[in-house]
Amino acid sequence: MTASILTVDDSSSLRIAIRIALSGAGYAVTEAADGMEGLEKARSAKFDMIIADLNMPRMNGLEMIREIRKLPIQLGTPIIFLTTESDEGMKQDARQSGATGWLVKPFVPEQLLRVAAKVLSR
Known part of the structure; x- marks a missing residue:
């Protein structure tokens, strides 16, 4: 069975790069x-993993994670932040909000695939 991953980022070029890397790996x-759109999609379908940016319009990544963690359908879903932020305090806030891990942009596609494989135990 193919793992289903939700990617949430306000940069269309970054979403494309993430999609190419992940879909190329199956x-x-x-x-x-x-x-906000990420939360809507998380309410309507179960995902095996979520990759989210931190700084986004309408609802930032921390707020989105807090809301997703309240959804029974996403119980236990790993959430990885992919962001330009690298501050330890921000990482702590992310962990407290329910983030599973953290990748700093710019990312190398192989690095993202390693994290996905590890988190999804593939």
């Missing part, structure tokens, strides 16, 4: 352009 990718 993952099914669903995209959202901001935290």
Whole structure:
């Protein structure tokens, strides 16, 4: 069975790069352009993993994660932040909000695939 991954980022070029990397490795990718859209998609379908930006319009990544963690359908879903932020305090906030891990942009596609494989135990 193919793992289903939701990617949430306000940069369309970054969403495309993430989609190319993940779909090329056999993952099914669903995209959202901001935290609000990501939350809507997380309410309507079960994902095996979520990759989210931190700084986005309408709803930032921390707010989105807090809301997703309240959804029974996403119980236990790993959430990885992919962001330009590297501050330790911000990482701590992310962990407390329910993030599973953290990748700093710019990312190398192989690095993203290693994280996905590890998180999804593939």
